[in-house]
Amino acid sequence: MAKKIFVINGPNLNLLGRREPEIYGHESLEDIAVLCRKVGNAHNLLIDFRQSNHEGQIVDWIQEAIGNVDAIVINAAAYTHTSVAIHDALRAYNGYKVELHISNPHLRESFRHTSYVSTAVDAIVAGLGTMAYELVIELVHDVLRNSTKPRSAL
Amino acid sequence: MISLASQHGAAEHDLKNTVLILNGPGLGDLGNYNSRLYGRMTLASLASDCQALCDALGLELDFRQTDNQDEMFRWIAKDSEKFDGVIINPIGHSPAMMQMFELYRSAIQMIASLKKPVIEVHITNIYRHVDEVTQPLHEPAGEMGFICGFGKLGYLLAIRALARKFGAARET
Numbered sequence: 001m002a003k004k005i006f007v008i009n010g011p012n013l014n015l016l017g018r019r020e021p022e023i024y025g026h027e028s029l030e031d032i033a034v035l036c037r038k039v040g041n042a043h044n045l046l047i048d049f050r051q052s053n054h055e056g057q058i059v060d061w062i063q064e065a066i067g068n069v070d071a072i073v074i075n076a077a078a079y080t081h082t083s084v085a086i087h088d089a090l091r092a093y094n095g096y097k098v099e100l101h102i103s104n105p106h107l108r109e110s111f112r113h114t115s116y117v118s119t120a121v122d123a124i125v126a127g128l129g130t131m132a133y134e135l136v137i138e139l140v141h142d143v144l145r146n147s148t149k150p151r152s153a154l
Numbered sequence: 155m156i157s158l159a160s161q162h163g164a165a166e167h168d169l170k171n172t173v174l175i176l177n178g179p180g181l182g183d184l185g186n187y188n189s190r191l192y193g194r195m196t197l198a199s200l201a202s203d204c205q206a207l208c209d210a211l212g213l214e215l216d217f218r219q220t221d222n223q224d225e226m227f228r229w230i231a232k233d234s235e236k237f238d239g240v241i242i243n244p245i246g247h248s249p250a251m252m253q254m255f256e257l258y259r260s261a262i263q264m265i266a267s268l269k270k271p272v273i274e275v276h277i278t279n280i281y282r283h284v285d286e287v288t289q290p291l292h293e294p295a296g297e298m299g300f301i302c303g304f305g306k307l308g309y310l311l312a313i314r315a316l317a318r319k320f321g322a323a324r325e326t
Binding site for chain 1 (some may be wrong): 160273279281282298299300301302304305308310311314315319
């Protein structure tokens with residue numbers, strides 16, 4: 001059975017490519033989704049790529065992943081720095097979890113220095129630009145290939 | 155007289171992009187670390203995995219480790235400008251080591267001011283060490299990546315990211 005990865009994107013990422021391209025790059029989120037699916041196809045991984053501006057929707061998606069998905073890659077965007085609800089949902093999910101940021105939040109405003117996501121995930125990537133998505137899918141493939149851990153329910 | 159086009163072509167053909175990987179205090183002892191957190195690896199096995207990937211990507215690698223903070227800063231300050239990209243595992247920065255942290259910060263800013271990509275890598279997720287006060291740099295330092303928690307794969311991810319940045323990726 002093909003392994004399944006959720007790529008979850010938070011608020012304002014639908015504007016990618018148009019919003020502050022000097023920080024976030026010129027690629028649109030759809031461009032990134034296409035590249036992620038391409039890497040997924042090469043490794044027989046199902047990539048389910050999503051975006052929402054709504055915190056509760058993101059919580060619902062993480063809950064949906066419990067027992068159904070082998071790994072989550074999450075760019076919670078601004079909710080990274082505010083959402084205890086997303087932190088709790090991630091804690092409830094036992095599969096492999098990666099926090100991703102296009103820019104490096106630590107080099108930006110101090111209100112971006114706290115992440116509620118970081119303490120709830122296995123690993124973090126920041127500041128590598130939009131190419132991070134493809135590279136992380138590739139890496140998660142390596143991690144899943146070496147793991148015998150089944151998708152576990154709560 | 156040599157035309158600009160042929161000069162450019164020759165340069166592209168001959169020059170390999172160079173990567174410097176610096177490992178801070180204690181990492182020489184990696185084989186004895188808590189294997190639950192760090193996995194089973196030694197610094198030598200990590201170095202050879204990094205070397206294999208750099209070979210595959212057509213990059214030249216200089217992989218170093220020191221237990222001496224002064225030497226680490228000397229490498230960052232004096233040697234990093236000879237390389238196209240730098241990957242650093244600085245180990246912990248704690249308030250008790252604030253002077254070190256200031257030195258580290260200024261050294262990183264120096265590399266960033268040369269517009270060279272720098273990526274900080276930690277083997278474990280530093281935010282999940284409850285009793286350790288490791289913190290990433292909080293200073294606008296140009297382009298700087300941050301990777302933690304992937305074990306040795308974090309180093310390989312950093313190398314792939316640099317290769318992409320150099321436009322030198324030859325994988326796939």
